Amino acid sequence: MSGILPFSSIVLPNWCTISRRVVRMAAAQTENAGLSLEAMAIKPPSHPTYDLKGIIKLALAEDAGNRGDVTCMATIPFDMGVEAYFLAKEDGIIAGIALAEMVFQDVDPSLKVEWSRKDGDYVHKGLQFGKVYNLKRRMSGIATLTKAMADAAHPAYILETRKTAPGLCLVGKWAVLIGGGKNHRLGLFDMVLIKDNHISIAGGISNAVRSVDQYIERENLQMEVEFLHCGNHDRYVYNVYFKVETRTLEEVKEVLQYASQSKTSLTRIMLDNMVIPLPNGDVDVSMLKEAVELINGKFETEGRVAVCCAMVHSASGNVTLETIHKIGQTGVTYISSGALTHSVTALDISPKIDTELALEVGRRTKRA
Known part of the structure; x- marks a missing residue:
C-alpha cells in the first residue's frame, strides 16, 4: 500500500494561504496500488443539480473556519513533509476512496495518491490502506451495513431511502451502491x-x-x-x-x-x-x-x-x-x-503518521 495524507491541507480550503507539502509513503502491504479515479468501478449516482464538489468545499471550509488548522500551523514546519497512512480499526467494506481522490484534487492538484484497496473491497482490522477521514468513515459504515443486508436479503435487493444527513444524500447513495445495494429515488424529481x-x-x-x-x-x-x-x-x-x-x-x-x-x-x-x-x-x-x-x-x-x-x-x-x-x-x-443512511455507525478508520520519518525530518529541520 502507498498513500498520501495532506497533513494540514486536508482541512484547509484552496483559498487559505497556508499549505503543507506532503511526500509519498510506502507501507508493507501493497496490492492493486496506483488506482486512479477513472479506474474506480463504482461511480456516484447521476444527479442533475447536486454539486458534489461544492459539498467537498463546504466540508473543508467547515473544519478550516477563518484561520485554518491552528494546531498544525503551530507545531509543524511550513515546508515539512510527512509520510502517513490510514489504518482500518475494524473489519468492514471500504467506501469513499474515489471521493477522497476528489478531495485531494481540490486541496492540492499536485498531490500524488496511491491506494492498496478500492471502493467496495473488504478491509480487515489492522490493514493500512489509504486516506480521507470523515466522509470515508461514514461511507464505509453505510457500505458495510449494505453488504450485510444485501447478503441476507438475497434474492431480494436492498434499497436505501431519502432519509439521510442534509447535503450528503448522494454520498450515502454512492456508498449503498459500493456495498452492493440499489438506489431508491435520488430526490422528489425522478420518481x-x-x-x-x-x-x-x-x-x-x-x-x-x-x-x-x-x-x-x-x-x-x-x-x-x-x-x-x-x-x-x-x-x-x-x-x-x-x-x-x-x-x-x-x-x-x-x-x-x-x-x-x-x-x-x-x-x-x-x-x-x-x-x-x-x-x-x-x-x-x-x-x-x-x-x-x-x-x-x-x-x-x-x-x-x-x-x-x-x-x-x-x-x-x-x-x-x-x-x-x-x-x-x-x-x-x-x-x-432508512437505517442504511440515517442511523448508520461510521466505520472506525484512523489516520496515522509515520513517527520515525517525521522525527527524522524534524531533526533535519531542527524541530525535533
Whole structure:
C-alpha cells in the first residue's frame, strides 16, 4: 500500500494561504496500488443539480473556519513533509476512496495518491490502506451495513431511502451502491411516490393513482427504467418511474383492481409495515407474503412488458439484520431500509503518521 495524507491541507480550503507539502509513503502491504479515479468501478449516482464538489468545499471550509488548522500551523514546519497512512480499526467494506481522490484534487492538484484497496473491497482490522477521514468513515459504515443486508436479503435487493444527513444524500447513495445495494429515488424529481398523505388528500388510493396517471400523460413525462428481476436486467421506457405505497391488503387489492380496468404507468407497489414484530423478537411476514401473492396473481398484464415484470414490489418498515433474510424469502423484489443512511455507525478508520520519518525530518529541520 502507498498513500498520501495532506497533513494540514486536508482541512484547509484552496483559498487559505497556508499549505503543507506532503511526500509519498510506502507501507508493507501493497496490492492493486496506483488506482486512479477513472479506474474506480463504482461511480456516484447521476444527479442533475447536486454539486458534489461544492459539498467537498463546504466540508473543508467547515473544519478550516477563518484561520485554518491552528494546531498544525503551530507545531509543524511550513515546508515539512510527512509520510502517513490510514489504518482500518475494524473489519468492514471500504467506501469513499474515489471521493477522497476528489478531495485531494481540490486541496492540492499536485498531490500524488496511491491506494492498496478500492471502493467496495473488504478491509480487515489492522490493514493500512489509504486516506480521507470523515466522509470515508461514514461511507464505509453505510457500505458495510449494505453488504450485510444485501447478503441476507438475497434474492431480494436492498434499497436505501431519502432519509439521510442534509447535503450528503448522494454520498450515502454512492456508498449503498459500493456495498452492493440499489438506489431508491435520488430526490422528489425522478420518481412519483404516492404516500399516505397523498392518498388521504386525493380521497383514496385509486383516486391518487388515477391523478398521477393523468398528470404523467398530460405532461408527457418519460424516464428509462431498469427492472432487476425475472432473472434479467431488462430496460423499458416508461412515462416515469411510478410507485404507490400500500398499507393494507385492501389497498393492494384496490390498486390491482384499478390497474386491471385502467391504463396505468404504475411500476411498483410499496408494501409498507406488513412485517409484524412479535413479542419473542421474531417477525410475522404472512401479510407481506400474501400481498406478494396477490400482486403476482391479479396484475397479469400492463400491455408494455412481460407478465412477471409488469409490476415490481418492495417491502419497507421494521427492517433489521435479524429479520432481513426472512423478508427476502417472501418473494419481494426490493427491501428498503432508512437505517442504511440515517442511523448508520461510521466505520472506525484512523489516520496515522509515520513517527520515525517525521522525527527524522524534524531533526533535519531542527524541530525535533
